[in-house]
Amino acid sequence: MLRIADTRTGHLVEIPAAPRRLLRSCVHLPAIATGTGTGIGPVHLRVPLVGDVLARTAELNGLQVVTVLTTPELTPDQTTALDRVMAVLGIHPPVVVGAHHPDAALGGPADVHVVAQGADIGDATGGGRIEVGRVGTVLLEEGVPDPGHLLSPDRPDVLVPETADPLAVRLLLLHRPYATPVTVTGAALAEARRTLRQWRRQVADWAQEPSRPIPADLLRESHAALVDDLDVAAVLDLLADVAERSDVPSGAKFETFAHLDRVLGLDLVRDVGHQHIPERPAPR
Structure with missing residues (x-):
């Protein structure tokens, strides 16, 4: 509904x-x-x-x-x-x-x-x-x-x-009812760019961990916000909270962000597979 x-x-x-x-x-x-x-x-x-x-x-x-x-x-x-x-x-x-x-x-x-x-x-x-x-x-x-x-x-x-x-503009506009x-x-756009960079980097890192299902409470809460008058701002706040939660496994964080990005359209999985891997020192 x-x-x-x-x-x-x-x-x-x-x-x-x-x-x-x-x-x-x-x-x-x-x-x-x-x-x-x-x-x-x-x-x-x-x-x-x-x-x-x-x-x-x-x-x-x-x-x-x-x-x-x-x-x-x-x-x-x-x-x-x-x-x-x-x-x-x-x-x-x-x-x-x-x-x-x-x-x-x-x-x-x-x-x-x-x-x-x-x-x-x-x-x-x-x-x-x-x-x-x-x-x-x-x-x-x-x-x-x-x-x-x-x-x-x-x-x-x-x-x-x-x-x-450009998607920083999208994020900025979506973060208001x-x-x-x-x-x-300029300050708001700069903050939106920082948020996108951080989330994409985190999503790429979480993607390297074993996949886990989206917690039922997160799925229920996010979908309820969306179907009740398109409360996208609440979904963005939920993602910011999930990113910092230690009780949500990395694999579940990845699935949550990827799933909700189907609505957000922020290309949050863009950096998956493109992480920078530091070079190891050559063996002596």
């Missing part, structure tokens, strides 16, 4: 309505301002990201998912930029982009609409509604990479600098 807090009522609603096992999700890209560059800003990334987490959570719970992304009229450059930035943030591509009649693309009325907070989605009145909070950035202190470099798809030369990790506004700062 997957439940979301319908923004229009404030009540938890089950999606899709039982007993159907197909979730139809309609993600609405906010209107794009005209002016310099592509006009695609941070909130345009957070809305598809929440739609991605919704789809991943549904699939983890045995549902089939069809996702359609409705967009305003996009120029070719905007379309290319949007595709590129969704790819580097690990957002699974929707089955249709730019649909003006999403019901036809979905094969029926949407079960849920994912929209920017306060957005007008016209006559799309059926189904539950998830409103995604705004995203802002601030100017940074000297020597700290500008988060706009990672959030600006019209700057391909700095989209993936060697010293940064989806309805809560987020301000991206």
